[in-house]
Amino acid sequence: MDVIKHWLGIAFLIAAVWAFVVYVVPLTRRVSVPQDYTDLEGLKPYEGYGLEVGVPPDALRPGDGVCYRLGQDADKQACFGWIIAKPGDRVAIVGGAVKVNGNDAAVKNPVANQPDSGPLLVPAGHVYVVSSYHRLDSVAFGPLPEAAIRGRLSELP
């Protein structure tokens, strides 16, 4: 009986640690907006936003706000934008407007000084992400590989 009690105690402890890591730790994950970041309207410098890390690529959907990195430089470690296209979608720029599968994407500002381009079939393992001014997004850097996505923003301004 004592042995069963002993092992039940250990099992309970393991379950508690697992639940803490899976459910509690992600709630504490937040990402701060860098001081000079201005590519997404509404974000406040130094403000922290909830970040869901470890989201499986298949769970990312068009319309999700994401935080991503675009290189090793400090100013490219935390960039923000919305996913507008997933692998298999066709992205094009027509008349300065970003179109996905022929439909207008919900992009605030047009792409300036860009002749009609595309369509591009978004490759496997990539997502097309746009921000407000297209300086640090897929329009400027191309479709982002999943490795560049730091996590999904659980709240947006």
Place this chain on the structure above:
Amino acid sequence: MNGKPGVSGKPGVSGKPVMNGKPGATSKPGVSKPSAASKPGTLADEAMSRLRLGNWLSLSWGAVQLIAAGVLIVIGVGFTWSGIQRWRAGNALDHATVLRLGGNRSAAQMSARDARDLMPSLPATVLAASDLASAEITTDLDLLAQRCPVADRAAVGAARGINAVLLGKPLPDGIPDADLAWFKAATADKPKLPTGEDQPFAATLTVTLPRLLAAAWRTGDRALLSDSAGALVLLQPRHPQRNELQLVLAALDAKWDKAKLLQVAKAITDAPRREALLGRLAAIAPDRAEVIASVAAAGTVAGRLDTGASANDPLALRVKNAAGRSPAERETLARHCLERGRAELARQLHDALPQEFQARLRVALLSAEGRLIQLAEDQKPEHQPRVSAPVNDLGLLSFHLSNRLGTIPTDPVVVRVDGVPVAPADINRQGTLVVATLPPKTGVAPMIQILLGTRSVFSGEVKP
């Protein structure tokens, strides 16, 4: 205890055999007939032997447990170490991806090689660190395809397809359908952009789109030229030849008037190159020929379309006034110039920097200037020049010449056909693409030798 043996009645105290509680009762042979059970020491021996048996079992079981525990510890340590290595390799691969995205290809290659060293059995690390344009990797890829897990088969298949396309070999089996459609399109006589919904790998698009673009450029297929250039601009907005791609798209876009087209043309500072591009575009799009010709004429009158004058060029002004700055500041400014595509300004700053700072800028500057020969001097694999399989078609010999970092070479290229050099005027270069007009009396399978400066980068027969 009186000190006399057997008096206490406690067996064995006297050290003599004890029977029936009477010490010494059997000590005198012949007094009573001894039974088998009462032989001296028999019971004790049996008890001891049982005790020894018990000990032996305990020892054996203990040894088995120890061995099992040892094996489990070894397995556990191995498992843990493998997990750590796998995690580090995954991190290094992610790091390489992000570095490549940021444009730091050299560091990305190093990180990919680190990942392969950590986990050489993982297909993802092997593919990331491999040079798919190399003929030496073909056998490794074939072996990898045989032993890779099911989840990685598509990636390995696509890599084999890329290797075959880059080397001009027949496509192997096992390529995913989505990628196969692109490879077939890129190698077809009459190429056409695939329309399927299945998504190919990004590497497949990176390899096939420039080939489709080159085919469209050669054949004058306007629709294919527009589609492939547009897709390439969206896939790689920071492509080394983005200015040329933008010019192609702007020239073919009916909504772009002369003023806007001129603006795009300004970005190409090499006047002969710009004029050659505009001339070809005018031939491909006759309805836009007038606008394109007016832009070309404006370029001829103005000489260089971009003014380059310091007064109108804040970056040149900053370089001019940088003399009093510290070496670190000048190095930062030089890197900024390189990012803005102003290698000539970066060169000015570089030449005035101390030796140690010059060494740090060397690779970036030589890459920007396209000095492949000087870059290759450090013997690093990623800096060595490499050439794609030459294509002999319609009396033209075309091939791409670059290195693993995608540097566009500016060093002189010599093409020898059956030992006779092609005249420099018959060699046209567009970025990494080199097109040489073959002499009229060239045989069916001429012996081609390609030299970068004095270094031979290709030698062999090239059939049409």
